Amino acid sequence: MDYDTLMQILGSTIRLGTPLLLACLAGLFSERSGIFDIGLEGKMLAAAMAAGAVAALSGSAWVGLAAGIGASLIFAALHGVASITFRGNQLISGVALNFLASGITVLIAQALFGQGGRTPPLVGSARFHPIELPFVEALKDVPLIGPLYSEVISGHSILVYAAMACVPLSWWVLYRTRFGLRLRAVGENPAAVDTAGVSVVSLRFAAVAITGVLCGLAGAYMATALQAGFGREMTAGRGYIALAALIFAKWRPWQALGATMLFGFFQALALRPDVVEGVVGMKVPVSMLDALPYILTVLVLAGFVGKAIPPRAGGEPYVKER
């Protein structure tokens, strides 16, 4: 494998890893506050459809992005009402929302455009285009750094850089602000937070709303930056891989970046079986590479690689008085 190929694979890693990263951070906020969210997939799908449809109608990717976040927030609110207000089972609510998203996205897109549940192809300013960072031309011929800068770091859509910025931001919010401290506490011991006079319900709703915004970014990224429009079930299970990455990262933001980029790297490698064969020296089935994220997650859960301890109050609705 030569250097250029490596750079190409790393560039691919970032494109494929970004939706995972956004969804993983989304799950991080929700689960840290004690609300399990298996509905990341559904939120991304709803956001992708809304972003694709509104961008096609308005001709602006930014309006599409806002619509995507809006749609994802509606789903997040439904999940919040079901699991926080009515104290329903969080897993069941999440699964139900996934089913709802799978059906309703196609239904709405079909009703709007009549193209079989697709949104029309986006052109021009209705899409987020790759942006060239400064000095790409100047650095191009510098060995090693030049290709790294132009292939891997530069040339992504603005949403990729936004996603990367979300990592330190999430860390700062969770570990350096009062809100973050309370949010983590409410996932560990809601009764203590309640005793301190802080509302558990509003904290959890805030966390679920942040989840909605991040999933909205992920969905819009897929429909208006990576692709030019929404297609049926286009998230293709990325919400579940993000959940696996969340466990692998043990519910921490920087580790989430590492885990999602690692999983993105596996996906990028699976696109280049010739390279894998060259490096390993034997033919590796593509499905093996596709399954690696899950295998690693199972290893983590089984306790082979450190210990994954979920937030203690996760999955349990908070009941103030019996």
Added chain:
Amino acid sequence: MTLMKSLLGAAATLALTAGLVAAEPAIIFDLGGKFDKSFNEAAFNGAEKWAKETGGTYKELEMQSEAQREQALRSLAEAGANPIIMTGFAFGDVLNTVSQEFPDTKFGIIDMVVDQPNVKSVVFNEHEGSYLVGMMAALASKTNTVGFIGGMDIPLIRKFGCGYAQGVKAVNPDATVVLNMTGTTPAAWNDPVKGAELAKAQKSQGADVIYAAAGGTGVGVLQTAADEGVLSIGVDSNQNYLHPGKVLTSMMKRVDNAVYEAFKEAENLTPGINVMGLANDGVGYAMDEHNAALVTPDMQAKVDEAAAKIKSGEIVVHDYMSDNTCPAATF
């Protein structure tokens, strides 16, 4: 009492008239969905053509999951639909069982052979059509590297890839064919994001013409190829219009004709195997105003010459599914 009598009478008349009307044909679309701009959509177009010409109506059903197949087929047969046409190899096993339970109903299956007395199996010589577009790809390529992106890794899709590779090598024996499959599960038919990354990966390996035989995933491949400034080749339906001037051609598989013919035969559907190849216009390549500028008369002449030779038997394109090997490519 009189009211009861007249109601019963009306019901009886209704039942009688219903018996007189010929049974409705039905069509079942496979997992890619009715509007995949490709395989299933071609089937839908055929059914619509029949409906428009005859004024008839037909039942339709879209698969949502693997688990539904048997139930869907059985409920349509119980409802009296005849004939029932289904698109996709995946119905093979299910149809084999269900067709025996309903010996008076006629079934048609596309892309698979089911050996039952009441089943018509329509298969296409995709390798022949793919051979022609492979020739075109090699003629249009400047880098001498072309790509193929399949959907789910199944023998049928390898048949596409194998025919394509043979066509490429026939024009330029030194050309490189980069072959990729999107995945090994049915989700591979609907993952445009992965299709897009595959197209980018193939471009980085030098490919400047990419043939997508991947259902909904192919939409992503064609989009990315257009974005990245390389040519693409569509599949099953004519996909040239999706990105005018950027899609070299489309490998046409006339699923629409197959469905149309089957609906026309109605209850007299002839059982047996029906092979649709170049010779009976079952497969071919698409030319229209959207790709006229990309295909030179010289290219077209060469491809048409090869098509004539395939029809006459002078050129034999190897069918991957006949022995699961390919002389021109390794999967």
